[in-house]
Amino acid sequence: MSATTTAPPGRAGELLAALGDRAVLHGMYDAYGSSVYHHLATQGDHEVRELLGVIRQLPGPVLDLAAGSGRLTTPILALGREVTALELSPSMLGLLTERLATGPAALRERCTVVRGDMSDFSLEQRFAAVVLGTTSVSLLDEAGRPGLYRCVREHLAEGGRFLLSTVEMDAARSSDIEVELTVPTGAATYRMYEYWAPGDAARTVTIFPDGFDVAGEKVVHVCTTTIGVLSANQLEAELVGAGFAVRARHPLPMAGARHPSVLLEAEAAA
Ligand SMILES: C[S@@+](CC[C@H](N)C(=O)[O-])C[C@H]1O[C@@H](n2cnc3c(N)ncnc32)[C@H](O)[C@@H]1O
Known part of the structure; x- marks a missing residue:
């Protein structure tokens, strides 16, 4: 091997x-x-539907963190939004760029692709929604998550929401x-x-x-x-400790899934 x-x-x-x-x-x-992930990322769309439902209520540009090959980026673009897609892996970025290049120009023109680390980034813009889907927050360890929370707070517009999902391992x-x-x-x-x-x-x-x-x-x-493994309760406690208030928990029913996922909707606490 x-x-x-x-x-x-x-x-x-x-x-x-x-x-x-x-x-x-x-x-x-x-x-x-990345190519295997890209093939598998066509599976299941409950999270996409739930996310789009929340984002529709939040007019303005969207930051898609750990964007991968664009499973969430492209449907958000299709809502007519400006999207910044931030991703660390060059292979994933290549797949995202290819996906945008072969899609409609109207979507491509509203997308900014950035190579960056979600636990330490600085963009000269604030966003109505910052999205971190597909339970990707769990890819960061305890040392990495405080940087994520700080960067997200610095990039949320007033009234903006941080939308992130996790799996409840039961x-x-x-x-x-x-x-x-x-x-x-x-x-x-x-x-x-x-x-x-x-x-x-x-x-x-x-x-x-x-x-x-x-x-x-x-x-x-x-x-x-x-x-x-990061439970919704632990994630909520970390978010509160980092200066967020969690406004809603949206269950993400996934047929056949071993463990349920949940989407947290947070905003900067006053
Ligand atoms: C589970 S995938 C999710 C991709 C996409 N959001 C989706 O829904 O298909 C996780 C992604 O996070 C990226 N990633 C891992 N660590 C990262 C970091 N520190 N900063 C930014 N992206 C990271 C990986 O390269 C991968 O593309």
Whole structure:
């Protein structure tokens, strides 16, 4: 196995070990992982619908943090808004730029793409809404989140809202420590493993191409990511400590999801 990142636990780790040198392990947002993420990012639109419903009430420009390949950026642009999309991974930025280049010019012209770190950024603009979707706040550790909260406060216009989602990892729903899912996308079918033992501070998601042969000869590309577990209560407490008031919690029902997600709507406290 050629490791570019830490090997995952559980069944995914056993499969990697069985593949040995034929496995190439990638991070989720490197050049290979980004394309897999992009294929999977077409799944499920509850969060998009909920976000758009809130953003419609907040006239003005929108900042989409950790924008990835634009799963949220493009529908927000389609509302007619100016959007700044901030993202750290060059591979993800490449996919976003390509998506904008092949889409309508009217959308592209209203989008500013910025390479940056969501825990430390400075843009010369304030926004009616700052969006951090797809539970991406959990990608930052405890040392990184205060910087995120400070930067968001500095970039919110008066009355602006910070909209961020998280997954409620629920021990009661976790009779299995590891879940295996087959996920067909328009481009390829993947086999996904999610490993989380109740009480663990992080979960690991690992993605194989579906139908690979453990005993075969071909190289198998696998990507993995470790995501911190951050409950809505903990997130709300951190936001309040950082000078926000949480105005609403929007549940995000996702058919078949192992754990429910929630979208927090926060604004700078008076
Ligand atoms: C779960 S994806 C979400 C992408 C997109 N918002 C979506 O809904 O599909 C998380 C994204 O966060 C990016 N990312 C990770 N750490 C980051 C950081 N410190 N600053 C900005 N982006 C970051 C990753 O490269 C990845 O594109």
